[in-house]
Amino acid sequence: MSTMVGNWKMAIADGCMPGDQLSLLNVSSGNAHVELTFCAEGGQPLGPFRLIIPPQRTQSPILEDLVDSGLPSPSLPYSVVVVSDVPVLVQPHPADQKLRRSAA
Template identity: 55%
Template sequence: MSTVVGARKMAIAEGCIPGDRLYVDNVSPENAHVELTFCAEGEKPLGPFRVTVPAQRSRALDDVVAPDALSPDTFYAIAVVSDTTIVVHT
């Protein structure tokens, strides 16, 4: 039996703030090329920011965006798109 875990497109809509740590788990046997776009009410989207997560590895994405790019008092939703199956969590 085979069980697929993860997705190629997802959104983190729970109101992330700068300083929250975002993790990507690449559950596939191929490198994952991931794009992150940060969205906040009343502001232009920031991104996409691109990162590669090695095959069958996890990566904390706290270094993808420059620290001054996101307002510390703003809640952000994050759109995540990958070319292979990943799991994203905070």
């Protein structure tokens, strides 16, 4: 499933929906090279989609934006496999509980 040699892997299997976000926190002192692969029932896996997260920083991508709305159906839940070359903390956020972005 992954083309990157990583030492950290997790899956979110509870059924993400289009519009959901992931908070990805790189807790290391170097860049985190992260791959996300989306899996839905009855379909082929989509990805991997690659992100680079700077040291001790957070990214919170909207999952649907990563795959250009290529997810099978707005009503079909999917799982996400996260692979990283360094430890990252991952927290899913349902679309109805969007992260608040502060004005900078």
